[in-house]
Amino acid sequence: MGLQRVVRSCIVDAPIERVWAVLRDFNSHDQWHTVVAQSEIEDNKTSDRVGCVRNFTLGDGNHIREMLLSLSDKDHISTYTIIDATVPLMRYVATVTLKPVTDGNRTFWHWSSSFEAPPGMERELRDMVAHGVYEAGFANLKKYLALGQTASRQSSFARPLTTSAQAIEAPAIRLRDYGQPSEMRLETVSVLPPAAGEVRIRQTAIGVNYFDVYLRKGWIPEFLPLPGTPGMEAAGEVIDVGPDVTSLLPGDRVVYMCPMPGAYASVRNVPVSFITRIPAGVDEQTAAALLLKGVTADYLIRDLGHIRSGTRLLVHAAAGGVGQLVCAWAASMGAVVIGTVSTPDKARVARDHGCAHVIVTGNYQFSQAVQSICGGVDVLIDGLGNAARDDNFASLARCGHWISLGQASGPLQDISPDWLVQKSLSFSRPVAFDYVATQDQLNERAARVWQALQTGVIKTPDIQKFALRDAALAHEKLESRTSVGSMVLLAS
Numbered sequence: 426m427g428l429q430r431v432v433r434s435c436i437v438d439a440p441i442e443r444v445w446a447v448l449r450d451f452n453s454h455d456q457w458h459t460v461v462a463q464s465e466i467e468d469n470k471t472s473d474r475v476g477c478v479r480n481f482t483l484g485d486g487n488h489i490r491e492m493l494l495s496l497s498d499k500d501h502i503s504t505y506t507i508i509d510a511t512v513p514l515m516r517y518v519a520t521v522t523l524k525p526v527t528d529g530n531r532t533f534w535h536w537s538s539s540f541e542a543p544p545g546m547e548r549e550l551r552d553m554v555a556h557g558v559y560e561a562g563f564a565n566l567k568k569y570l571a572l573g574q575t576a577s578r579q580s581s582f583a584r585p586l587t588t589s590a591q592a593i594e595a596p597a598i599r600l601r602d603y604g605q606p607s608e609m610r611l612e613t614v615s616v617l618p619p620a621a622g623e624v625r626i627r628q629t630a631i632g633v634n635y636f637d638v639y640l641r642k643g644w645i646p647e648f649l650p651l652p653g654t655p656g657m658e659a660a661g662e663v664i665d666v667g668p669d670v671t672s673l674l675p676g677d678r679v680v681y682m683c684p685m686p687g688a689y690a691s692v693r694n695v696p697v698s699f700i701t702r703i704p705a706g707v708d709e710q711t712a713a714a715l716l717l718k719g720v721t722a723d724y725l726i727r728d729l730g731h732i733r734s735g736t737r738l739l740v741h742a743a744a745g746g747v748g749q750l751v752c753a754w755a756a757s758m759g760a761v762v763i764g765t766v767s768t769p770d771k772a773r774v775a776r777d778h779g780c781a782h783v784i785v786t787g788n789y790q791f792s793q794a795v796q797s798i799c800g801g802v803d804v805l806i807d808g809l810g811n812a813a814r815d816d817n818f819a820s821l822a823r824c825g826h827w828i829s830l831g832q833a834s835g836p837l838q839d840i841s842p843d844w845l846v847q848k849s850l851s852f853s854r855p856v857a858f859d860y861v862a863t864q865d866q867l868n869e870r871a872a873r874v875w876q877a878l879q880t881g882v883i884k885t886p887d888i889q890k891f892a893l894r895d896a897a898l899a900h901e902k903l904e905s906r907t908s909v910g911s912m913v914l915l916a917s
């Protein structure tokens with residue numbers, strides 16, 4: 426049996442980042458290649474993990490299992506091999522390589538393979554791979570990329586991909602005075618065409634975060650000058666892109682977290698560097714409920730808390746948005762997780778999300794219980810602020826790390842070095858946006874969040890939903906201490 430070779434190439438009329446975004450996803454073929462009816466990655470692995478196995482059901486009823494052998498985002502190359510198939514392709518190894526075409530936003534795509542075939546079937550199988558798989562794949566992917574543009578051109582907010590786009594009138598929450606939730610009112614605003622480096626997004630789900638409450642109250646006015654629109658994260662569909670944007674196209678499903686507020690809106694322009702794609706299998710509401718809180722859990726556990734097996738960890742508001750994620754993730758790493766909550770119902774939720782010990786307290790009295798459970802904690806994740814200040818100090822073990830995440834009960838007062846030195850404590854005051862300062866960092870942290878979701882390390886969050894116009898009700902709920910899990914506003 427001789428080794429058969431098939432080599433095909435084409436030019437795609439799209440920038441390399443765009444083509445690679447589809448091809449690097451080892452599980453994307455059933456979305457764009459007509460030969461593949463269904464694609465599934467086995468064993469809950471992510472589709473960019475070398476060694477993962479995809480299981481194809483082809484349109485003609487055949488089955489193929491292929492393993493990813495290598496994936497290079499730097500060189501835009503992936504290789505894979507067939508490990509099992511009902512078609513007689515033996516020792517099949519294929520390589521996909523992309524190169525940018527330097528005369529514009531186009532991409533050279535090279536697809537090659539070698540394999541063995543049973544005697545007499547060489548030509549038939551070479552033709553099948555060359556035409557049925559590779560040539561058809563080129564045509565299908567070009568159609569798929571073009572469809573993204575066409576679909577959005579037909580949508581109600583559509584415009585062609587030119588700089589002559591119009592402003593769009595769309596509903597958004599406006600805050601004209603700091604204060605009560607009722608200060609947030611729905612108005613119609615004009616959203617200009619995206620500037621260089623931006624895309625315009627039709628948002629479907631907007632994540633509500635406790636930080637939005639601080640801004641609404643006017644605690645950090647430099648962050649949200651008036652009149653302004655609150656909100657730091659949302660998910661939706663790109664409807665058009667700014668002049669120099671090549672990595673996203675209309676029709677792409679995206680989610681972002683952005684340090685400039687403005688997310689409580691149905692249409693918004695966002696700089697590309699704050700945006701990441703939503704993977705297949707994650708819906709937009711889950712993405713908006715998870716991104717900022719999941720990224721926060723990721724940096725708390727990995728970068729600041731250095732959580733490992735046996736770490737004694739105290740998490741306040743353990744049934745809340747961030748709380749649920751931190752508890753579940755840290756417990757999966759073997760930490761001894763202690764949570765505080767204000768009601769027995771929330772205690773059940775916290776236990777469900779990995780809390781080994783739950784302290785029910787509505788008035789920030791928890792240090793005695795902490796001391797009797799574990800003699801003091803190594804890491805404290807504190808979103809409560811001033812009312813819990815003294816009990817937090819009393820709950821920490823020697824050399825403990827106090828991570829002051831937020832201040833739901835009011836701004837934290839007087840943390841002096843002379844106080845901390847009594848127990849050799851360290852103190853951190855982090856902000857999530859500093860941990861995703863580049864788009865690569867955002868993509869990397871987001872990928873870990875999606876993977877934790879896919880593998881069941883964290884559960885799909887409990888999501889409470891409100892219409893965009895009811896943003897005030899969502900804030901009332903959040904501040905009433907009756908919410909559980911995450912909240913999203915639905916914009917369309």
Ligand SMILES: NC(=O)c1ccc[n+]([C@@H]2O[C@H](COP(=O)([O-])OP(=O)(O)OC[C@H]3O[C@@H](n4cnc5c(N)ncnc54)[C@H](OP(=O)(O)O)[C@@H]3O)[C@@H](O)[C@H]2O)c1
Nearest residue numbers: 634635742745746747766767808831832833834856857906
């Ligand atoms: N720095 C960062 O990077 C970062 C990022 C994300 C979030 N955060 C902070 O993390 C914390 C959690 O945020 P989240 O969005 O997930 O909110 P959340 O935990 O879902 O909601 C807040 C929870 O805080 C508890 N709480 C205690 N005292 C409260 C009070 N006086 N008023 C209102 N709530 C009170 C309540 O739980 P119980 O009733 O069970 O006590 C309440 O359900 C917040 O402090 C937020 O600012 C910081």
